Amino acid sequence: MKFAKTHKDGAARAGIIETAHGNIETPAFIPVGTKATIKGVHPHEVKDIGAQVVLANTYHLFLQPGDELVKKHGGLHKFMNWAGPIVTDSGGFQVFSLGAGFDKSVSKMGEKKEVQSRTPAVFDEAILNEHGKLAIVDDEGVSFTSHIDGTLYRFTPERSVEIQHNLGADIFFAFDECTSPDADYDYQREAMNRTHKWAKRSLDAHRRNLDSKQAIFGIVQGGRHTDLREESSKTLGDMNFDGYGIGGSFSKEDLGPALDAGLKHLPEDKPRHLLGIGEPADMFEGVARGIDTFDCVAATRLARNGTAYTLDGPIDLRKEPFKEDMNPIEKDLPDSPSAPYTRAYLAHLFRAKEMLGGMIVSQHNLYFILKLVDDMREAIKEGRFEEFRKEFCDRYYV
């Protein structure tokens, strides 16, 4: 993997990530195909609406259908019929978020919930069962029960790398502990230190595989604490990763400061990914600070529930006014795959619980976000990123 910055506009950057399966022009949005499918969208459609790269989830694919079956296909590219670049996450976020009970919403802004992760001296299955917890962390790794059937599994950094080698993505992430934004300072520090040790072990495990063409990214953690974020940035930045991710759950107010601190010591010449963020305003925040790539399930999750992005903000097509609305979702996006359909027709599909509603709006929402990031990239190249940001955000109302 190679990365070349081609343009700067303030801290915002445009560039190209070269992978074995093709180039990614950055900034780029990466649609999420959790279980090796972008929900409701055929792979050739994902490409047609402008996606350069997709992301799949290690945790889900490990549980179902298993990384060995994916390997038998020659990796994710063949398994899911996607010839372009693929990214896998480390499984850390899912192990903790599906276990620790913290907020799983799209924006990753947590409701207040008790933080469940803890550090028992000895892993104790009885405790796990007794407390009904899905994940227990220790310094070596994490033991967790499947959210599908309750089977007990264990991830370590080495195991996560092994699984991700089997999945065969072009870019994958070091195993990390993803904390709740509500965890206290001491716990955030403890988890961050563990993430740093796991990052080193992930990197070592990967570099031992001399044949691999895969690139490994380390994940900066530290929660909402800027001193921890800076420390994590420095520690990870000094390791020889191929790129970096900014992990964790953020509230709207935390995102900017966490990014400033988390990016501070990362090498300029390596790509930076912001994990799990894909709302327009958040992406502008990220790109403005030098983030190169994003992934997020919001576009397709909202779509399946009937919410479509427009340039004036999201609309819920299940609401009364859209039943007889003869306009397309967004008349100012005539190239959207949704352009041939009226809001009234789509409202009908959602009310009638027809698959096609979610299918069309999923394509539309992905197209919307992909085009937005394309437009950001062009604006950076032309030195008018902040101008474009203002123009877009003045109209877009959440």
Next chain:
Amino acid sequence: MKFAKTHKDGAARAGIIETAHGNIETPAFIPVGTKATIKGVHPHEVKDIGAQVVLANTYHLFLQPGDELVKKHGGLHKFMNWAGPIVTDSGGFQVFSLGAGFDKSVSKMGEKKEVQSRTPAVFDEAILNEHGKLAIVDDEGVSFTSHIDGTLYRFTPERSVEIQHNLGADIFFAFDECTSPDADYDYQREAMNRTHKWAKRSLDAHRRNLDSKQAIFGIVQGGRHTDLREESSKTLGDMNFDGYGIGGSFSKEDLGPALDAGLKHLPEDKPRHLLGIGEPADMFEGVARGIDTFDCVAATRLARNGTAYTLDGPIDLRKEPFKEDMNPIEKDLPDSPSAPYTRAYLAHLFRAKEMLGGMIVSQHNLYFILKLVDDMREAIKEGRFEEFRKEFCDRYYV
């Protein structure tokens, strides 16, 4: 609408139906888009896999979103973004089948259930509520409650025609009473006579609309009784319909004799549609006897449940052996939209409850049936229909 027979091979025929929205080469299979969408398949994909024409259901569209909204779009073609020919049924089958409680399975072969339709002298809402029935028929029409919200509605032949004018399909059907195959002889005769009167009223109501470019088909009924089928064939055949449908629910054994009798007196120069039938063996039965077109939900309904057509018969991809099966659904159909995917991947999608499984297999099953009917048409043109039938059926195992 014009119809030209171009080839004969025994009683089997090939021809062309010309409509205002394009030609239909027959024999033809018509995918069903009940609520103005072929479930799980984009309209352009329906076209790409070989569909020439689609069918939508009057009953469902009347209830949701309402025929007036469809009319406001300029008719179904614009509403559902399908530029080719469209057929609507009369609503009769749904009014009775969703009401009378007889079998709604794909093959339309009924389990034994009590026939609920009856003929009260005066329509009595109290009786309807008391008996929990959804449909009560009288000589003027049918009163029924919506399967969605229980609202009481009434269809007459004139109302069905009015709704179908609003929907604006190229071909639509006269309103009929569709009986259960278990109804006794006397009831079948009574219902048939009513269907004949309704056919005349539908035809008259349609011909009063002088501007209409729509074609109207009459529906032959008569259940499993060949004398009734012959009588219905004669009576309807003498009316000046643009084409004909063979209606009713059949058991496997009844289909051949019912077709022989039902087609007996229909004019040779008008197209004949077999309603709700689409299993390969049944379509061979139909084409061999001179049926020109078919519609059926089986291909997409089976697909959503994980069953895929192969040349050796249907397979249920949710079953254990397919979990690690590295073959495509049907290696002898390399142009199927399912060709890039292994059975193992599709099995994973169904187990993971991912939309894409049903989406891919729906396309595959439709492609399979459409190609089968294409192949029948070519075989008729080459005078080897029975040879092709034997070749296909020797391999295909249900």
